[in-house]
Amino acid sequence: MKRKTGQDRSITSQWRPATQAVRGGTARSEWGETSEALFLTSGYSYDRAADAAARFAGEQEGMTYSRLQNPTVEMLEQRIALLEGAESCRTMASGMAAMTAALLCQLQAGDHLVGGRAAFGSCRWLTDTLLPKFGIATTVVDARDPQAFLDAVRPETKVFFFETPANPTMDVVDLAAVCAIARERGITTVVDNAFATPALQRPMEYGADVVAYSATKMMDGQGRVLAGAVCGTRDWIDNTLLPFTRNTGPTLSPFNAWVVLKGLETLDLRIRRQSESSVAVGRFLEGRVPHILHPGLPSHPQHALAMRQMAAAGPIFALAVDGGREQAHALLDALELIDISNNIGDSRSLMTHPASTTHAGVTAEKREEMGIGEGMLRLNVGLEDPQDLIEDLDQALTRAGL
Numbered sequence: 001m002k003r004k005t006g007q008d009r010s011i012t013s014q015w016r017p018a019t020q021a022v023r024g025g026t027a028r029s030e031w032g033e034t035s036e037a038l039f040l041t042s043g044y045s046y047d048r049a050a051d052a053a054a055r056f057a058g059e060q061e062g063m064t065y066s067r068l069q070n071p072t073v074e075m076l077e078q079r080i081a082l083l084e085g086a087e088s089c090r091t092m093a094s095g096m097a098a099m100t101a102a103l104l105c106q107l108q109a110g111d112h113l114v115g116g117r118a119a120f121g122s123c124r125w126l127t128d129t130l131l132p133k134f135g136i137a138t139t140v141v142d143a144r145d146p147q148a149f150l151d152a153v154r155p156e157t158k159v160f161f162f163e164t165p166a167n168p169t170m171d172v173v174d175l176a177a178v179c180a181i182a183r184e185r186g187i188t189t190v191v192d193n194a195f196a197t198p199a200l201q202r203p204m205e206y207g208a209d210v211v212a213y214s215a216t217k218m219m220d221g222q223g224r225v226l227a228g229a230v231c232g233t234r235d236w237i238d239n240t241l242l243p244f245t246r247n248t249g250p251t252l253s254p255f256n257a258w259v260v261l262k263g264l265e266t267l268d269l270r271i272r273r274q275s276e277s278s279v280a281v282g283r284f285l286e287g288r289v290p291h292i293l294h295p296g297l298p299s300h301p302q303h304a305l306a307m308r309q310m311a312a313a314g315p316i317f318a319l320a321v322d323g324g325r326e327q328a329h330a331l332l333d334a335l336e337l338i339d340i341s342n343n344i345g346d347s348r349s350l351m352t353h354p355a356s357t358t359h360a361g362v363t364a365e366k367r368e369e370m371g372i373g374e375g376m377l378r379l380n381v382g383l384e385d386p387q388d389l390i391e392d393l394d395q396a397l398t399r400a401g402l
């Protein structure tokens with residue numbers, strides 16, 4: 001495997017993100033294939049026993065086992081690192097494998113973590129259930145308020161963990177303010193950047209230490225595979241993350257890595273188009289539903305902050321009807337084009353009722369505290385013509401009595 005002849009890292013690393021998304025990390029085999037090769041292999045062979053020994057000792061370059069390295073997976077890791085502006089990246093089998101690894105690799109009994117209150121259901125499970133089970137104390141705060149992080153800090157606080165915009169309430173976290181609080185105290189910030197992706201928001205530019213992804217969402221972008229990624233400094237990835245993941249094995253399959261490589265080629269185009277359509281659909285809904293939470297619209301209480309941190313709004317937003325679960329379900333059932341689905345980041349428009357799906361595992365009390373009401377719906381705006389989406393929502397709203 002080699003880079004293009006004469007390709008100079010000092011030049012390729014200067015390419016802009018949209019170029020990195022297409023070409024970053026590409027390595028070619030002896031056949032010179034233009035599209036990235038898919039290496040479906042679990043192991044590697046050595047010419048001589050001494051080569052195997054040297055590779056295991058880290059004295060010879062080369063791969064030893066696909067739990068540790070794989071050429072296709074490595075291309076994806078380099079591409080994501082280049083897009084993120086991070087020194088290093090490791091991919092994982094899913095977004096949750098990425099979040100779990102990013103937290104467990106650096107925390108131990110006696111430590112304390114401060115997490116964002118509004119979060120993906122399984123991320124809240126990590127904070128509320130898994131970590132405390134291993135003696136890691138956690139405090140959950142309203143992440144919209146940087147002071148809340150400061151107030152929750154204890155001498156043993158090691159990690160701040162949050163997403164922005166958050167799933168599904170679209171709470172926005174002031175990255176610069178919260179990362180500065182962490183930096184001053186030697187606390188590591190772990191940002192779940194699934195909603196924005198590096199195409200719209202690069203948390204490291206605001207001082208974040210670790211950026212973690214569900215690549216299942218916008219990075220694949222076509223609803224095909226599960227994947228995750230963790231980005232950080234080379235030192236943190238090599239010495240903190242890798243000892244954990246090499247031995248526990250939340251490894252991404254080469255096939256899924258290849259699919260995400262193909263997805264990244266169109267990330268910039270898709271996310272900009274989906275963001276534009278999402279604003280158009282949001283504007284229509286503003287006049288038709290009682291509540292809407294859309295970071296791309298001035299009605300969002302943190303619109304200015306969101307637009308300062310993000311290049312565009314992203315495809316996802318939330319709305320709420322006053323008729324509770326019954327009216328929310330009636331609206332979903334009346335849709336003709338938009339699918340009822342709890343996935344996001346897909347090229348298809350999808351809508352879900354978080355209280356009975358993604359956040360059904362969270363108690364009603366916690367949902368209330370997170371701001372997830374019974375009338376809330378989350379919409380992922382896809383690549384269809386936005387006018388068709390508006391017409392579908394229009395007829396469904398009418399049938400649901402709105």
Ligand SMILES: *Cc1c(COP(=O)(O)O)cnc(C)c1O
Binds near residue numbers: 167194
């Ligand atoms: C989907 C999602 C996850 C989990 O990712 P999987 O790939 O489904 O494991 C974590 N965080 C956020 C914000 C998500 O949207």
